[in-house]
Amino acid sequence: MKEPVIKHYALIIMLMFACLVTSQVMAIEIVTHHQVIDSQLTKSQLRRIYTMRQLRWSDDTVINVFVLPNQDELHQRFAKELLQIFPYQLNRIWHKLTYSGLGVAPTIVSSQQELLQAIINTPGSIGYIEKDMLITLDDKQDTINHSEQNKAQPISGKGVVNIVKIKS
Amino acid sequence: MLKLKANTAVYLILIIKKLSSRRHFCVRTILWAFLFISTCLSVTQATAEHGYINAQDFQLHGFISQGLIDVNGSDFVNDDGELSTELTELGLNASYQLTNTLRFAGQVVYLDGGNRYEKGFRVDYALIDWSAYNDQYWQANVYLGRFKNNHWLYSSSRVVPFARPSIILPQSVYFDGFRDIAVGSDGAAIKISHSNDTLGNFDFTLSYGSSPISDEQTNIILGDFALGEAEQDYETQGSFYWQPSFSPWRFGFSLLDSDFNYEKNTQADFFYDSKFSLQFYTINALYEGEKWEFSGEIYQQRFVMNGFYEPDYHVDNIGQGFYLQSRYKVNKALTLLARYENFYLDKDDKNGKKLEENSAGQVPYYFGFHKDMTLGLNYDITSNFSARMEYHWVNGAGRLTPVVVPNKLINNSENWQMWAVQLMYWF
Numbered sequence: 001m002k003e004p005v006i007k008h009y010a011l012i013i014m015l016m017f018a019c020l021v022t023s024q025v026m027a028i029e030i031v032t033h034h035q036v037i038d039s040q041l042t043k044s045q046l047r048r049i050y051t052m053r054q055l056r057w058s059d060d061t062v063i064n065v066f067v068l069p070n071q072d073e074l075h076q077r078f079a080k081e082l083l084q085i086f087p088y089q090l091n092r093i094w095h096k097l098t099y100s101g102l103g104v105a106p107t108i109v110s111s112q113q114e115l116l117q118a119i120i121n122t123p124g125s126i127g128y129i130e131k132d133m134l135i136t137l138d139d140k141q142d143t144i145n146h147s148e149q150n151k152a153q154p155i156s157g158k159g160v161v162n163i164v165k166i167k168s
Numbered sequence: 169m170l171k172l173k174a175n176t177a178v179y180l181i182l183i184i185k186k187l188s189s190r191r192h193f194c195v196r197t198i199l200w201a202f203l204f205i206s207t208c209l210s211v212t213q214a215t216a217e218h219g220y221i222n223a224q225d226f227q228l229h230g231f232i233s234q235g236l237i238d239v240n241g242s243d244f245v246n247d248d249g250e251l252s253t254e255l256t257e258l259g260l261n262a263s264y265q266l267t268n269t270l271r272f273a274g275q276v277v278y279l280d281g282g283n284r285y286e287k288g289f290r291v292d293y294a295l296i297d298w299s300a301y302n303d304q305y306w307q308a309n310v311y312l313g314r315f316k317n318n319h320w321l322y323s324s325s326r327v328v329p330f331a332r333p334s335i336i337l338p339q340s341v342y343f344d345g346f347r348d349i350a351v352g353s354d355g356a357a358i359k360i361s362h363s364n365d366t367l368g369n370f371d372f373t374l375s376y377g378s379s380p381i382s383d384e385q386t387n388i389i390l391g392d393f394a395l396g397e398a399e400q401d402y403e404t405q406g407s408f409y410w411q412p413s414f415s416p417w418r419f420g421f422s423l424l425d426s427d428f429n430y431e432k433n434t435q436a437d438f439f440y441d442s443k444f445s446l447q448f449y450t451i452n453a454l455y456e457g458e459k460w461e462f463s464g465e466i467y468q469q470r471f472v473m474n475g476f477y478e479p480d481y482h483v484d485n486i487g488q489g490f491y492l493q494s495r496y497k498v499n500k501a502l503t504l505l506a507r508y509e510n511f512y513l514d515k516d517d518k519n520g521k522k523l524e525e526n527s528a529g530q531v532p533y534y535f536g537f538h539k540d541m542t543l544g545l546n547y548d549i550t551s552n553f554s555a556r557m558e559y560h561w562v563n564g565a566g567r568l569t570p571v572v573v574p575n576k577l578i579n580n581s582e583n584w585q586m587w588a589v590q591l592m593y594w595f
Contacts (some may be wrong), residue, residue, distance in 0.1 A: 044365045044413075045304070053363045054304050062268065069551035071500060084414055088497070089456050095331040098229050100316040100324035101273040101293040102359070103309075104263055107227075108551075 027131035028078055030164040031119050036061075036126070040165040047083045049126060051093050052103055057124060065106035066118050066127035074112065078128045082166065119161050126164075134163075230260040231594035233329040235556075237282075241584030242568055243575055245282035254282035255590060257329050259292065271297040277327055283569055284344035286384040292316070292327055293352060307361040316352045318359070318373050319407035319422040321452045321465055327351065329592045330554055333463070333493060333505060334544055336588065339567035340489035340511035341450065341465050348385050353377030353403055368412040375405045381428075391573035395433040396441075402427060416456050424448040430476060442475030461495040468515075476572070485514040489538075505544040505558065512537040513566055520566075534582040535574050538566035557589040 030046065032038070037059050041049070048054035055063055068075040070087055079087045094105035109115045115127045116134075235255035239245045246252050261275035274294040280287045295313035302308075317323040325331035326342055336344075343350075355377020362370040378400045386398045407422035428444040450467040467490070473483040489511030496504045512518045513536050520536025544558025565579045 042365075044363075047414075048304070048363050053307065053361060053369065055299075055302055055307070056304075058304075071548065071551045076500070086456065086458055088461075092331070092456075095328060096325050098227070098263075099231070099259065099261060099275065099328040099331055100318065101261070101263070101275060101295055101297070101311075102316070102318060102324065103297070104227060104265070104271070 028074065028082060028128050029131050029134055030082070030126065030128055030166060031116070031134070031161045032127075032164055033064075033119055033123050033125045034160040034162055035123055036162060038164070039162065040167055042167045043082070043084070046166060047085065050083055050090065050106070051085070052097060052105065061124050064122050064125040066115050066122075066125055067106045067108055068112070068115060068128075069108055069110065074128070074130060082128070116161065225265040227263045228261070229595060231258070231328060231330065231592065233257045233590055233592040235335060235588055235590030237335075237586065237588040239584065239586040241579075241581045242562070242565060242586075243283055243578040244568055244584070244586060245284060247283070247578055252282055254280050254287075255335070255588060256280040257327065259328065261292075269299040269302075271299070273297060279327070281344060283388075285347045285388065286382060290348070305363050307359075309359045311357040311359070314352055314354050315357045315375065315377070317350060317375075317405065318357070319375070319405050319424070320450055321420070321454065321463060323350070328594075329556075329590060330594055333495065334507070334542060334558055335556055335590045336542075336558070336560065336586070338465075338491040338493070338507065338509040339538060339540065340491055340509045341467055343567050345388055345567070345569040345571050349379045349381065349400060349403075351379075353379055353405075355403075364413070366413055368410060368415065371407075371409040373405075373407050376402065378402050388569045389571045390430070390439075391570035391575075393438040393573060394430070395435075395437045396439065397431045397433075398428060399431070400426060400428050418454045418456075419452070421451045422449070439477065440475050440479050440481075442473060442481075444474075444476075445472040446470070459497050461497070462493065464490065464492040466490040485516070487511070487513045488515050501548045503546045503548075505542065505546070507540075507542040509538075509540045509542075511539070511564075511566060520564075530576075531574055532565075532576055532582075534563075535565045535568075535576070535579075537564040539563040552595060553591075553593045555589070555591050557587070559585070559587045561585055 030041070036057055038057050045054065049063055049065060050067075052065070057063055068078075070091055076087050079085055079090055083090070097103040098105045107118070109118055112129050112133050116129055119125045119127045233256070234253070236251060236253060237245050237255045238251045240249060245254055257277065257279055259275055259277040261273065263271060263273040265271045272295075275292040276289060277292045278289050279285065291314060293314050293316050295311045295315050298310045298312070300308045300310050320341060322332050322337060322342065326337055326347070329335070353375060355375065357373060357375035357377075359371065359373045361372075364370070381398045381400060386394055386396075390398065403424065403426040405422065405424045407420060409418060409420035411418040424447065426446045426448075428446070430439070430442045430444070432439055432441050447470040448467065449469075450465050452465040453463065455462040467488070469487045471483070471485055471487065473481070475481060489509065491507055491509035493505070493507040498504060512520075514523070517523055517536055520533035523531055523536040524533040539562065541561045542558055544556065546554060546556045548554045562584050563582060565574065565582070565584075568574065568579055
């Protein structure tokens, strides 16, 4: 009788471990330039920013949006999981803006490293990056300014980005 | 990435080399120029990787596409019915943010679509965009200059091969014969957007202006025998779109009112001074799911003509049409397309019999309608390089050029078919 129970618990622990590993792998962080004062955003706000329906931060500074190429796996996950919009819908909106003169679409960069570099260098910028990637990069250089820190006095200086909390 | 860019360049060079005939000399020159600019831009992008300070202040984008098209049984693309390379679309655009609220934007395109529209370069848009009001939920923009028609489902992106759903758009609404008049206007437009967390997104656009009509465009619409000058007096257009919050659906409607006049050539002309009036109403719906996408537009037009054939000639008819389109995303790269459209020039003469009777047999009945069944596919080779192909089964000649004086010698059959393939690259 005991053996199946142990097997049962073992399975649950394995599943929990798998979930933990999976969630860690899947985690996507929203990062902004260190001078951006908005430390948390709602999902609606994030969606408005990426569909170019909100162009300014709460202090009226211009938002500079960065994305990875359409077929990039992280871009696909970001669109579906965080924006709840399909990547082809974003393309439709951005193409319309870019090629009909109506507005400006996000800037496309080719890799996560390039995206992080763009966020560090561009005032008002926002982008997304895998948590693992951020941790790896943070080990090499002091990159992250976590949102728990005092946002009223953002840390200035090169090599710092903010991590934004997303409220549902 | 570099490898893909190199592959694309090699492919473009091959296309250019194939355009060996004298007739294609101009196209070849343009393609070489485009390739050169694209290469320069790639280099500029590479060197700019370390500084994005003005990433969105100045942007340069473009596209290049070349296809093959074969039409059997009509003069939709060419008169001889041969396989044609007259499916070239190039574009280069720039956007410059002058101040926090002022932006300049412009696009130049080169188009070759055979008989479908005038071949050559044109300024697609050139405008000043004034961001009159901007907060978290509201945006109000005023556009001055040459702006795109942003009112129908695919009107603003009809010139951009990869941004529209198919190589040839449903001709009922997006008739290529009227392309240069319907694609935009010189004047002013206002766009108000509102985003509401519970009610969704609202977009309202109002525009007023007119389009210059070239001699070639006059011939496309009126035929080679119209030797006078056609002019658009004005065009007023409005549209409203609503997308419920986090919904895959979007709904919209648009209204257009426009007047034209034709001044006969006093030296010699087959026709008389005339006034044309067009009202055009559409309602549309779009569904965008993970795998399935559905869209459709229903429209009605009222066309009034006074003069032209005879000084006191009068026509007042109501045409109607619709198309239903579905797209299925097989995977991240492959999308299938199926579409049906139906259009008739006069709602009281859906089979064109009256048209034939009233013209004493000069205009065959099948010029009174246009039905098209389309199947196609799109394959995204990379994030900005795609291939597309499609087949059309068409019944009727109601959307062929010239419009007013039809060519019944070439278009002597009620049913015709066409297929097309197109490769598209953009940056």
